[in-house]
Amino acid sequence: MTEVSLIPAEAIQSKILWIRNQKVMLDRDLAQLYNVETKQLNQAVKRNSARFPEDFMFQLTKTETHELVTNCDRFMTLRHSTSFPFAFTEHGILMLSSVLNSERAVQVNIQIMRTFAKLRELMATHKNLKGKIEEMEKKYDYQFKAVFEAIKKLIDEPARRKRPIGFHVK
Incomplete structure (x- = not known):
């Protein structure tokens, strides 16, 4: 079977x-990607709850849900919801493909895992860049320190008494 990009990585x-x-x-975003209802996805997870320990999946608290609604307009429907959404970690998403026995679930999972891998690479790159920037700051801090000390010496140097111009008789 040829692999077709079902969903853009940006989505x-x-x-x-x-x-x-x-x-x-x-859960609602995953259900949308898998083309199933959120209720179906959550039922499948509950039927296989042993496969989803807390480090794979957790339910958001009231505070977390409120913060999510406040910060993201696309979650406004959660504002008056009586149930709180479930959040799936990368491992939980991997486990979902075994619970949702469908070809689309497998293909979507492959794309999601590739996206998570790209994000990990980006984060590693940012850490490397951050380290290099900090190293440069230290290097330049030392050089600038020497420049600032030289400037301070020039400022702090007592003014030399100038010899008066002209002829003086003693």
């Missing part, structure tokens, strides 16, 4: 959120 990236210091996707 997946826009659905990845940073909650509890980890990258996650919400």
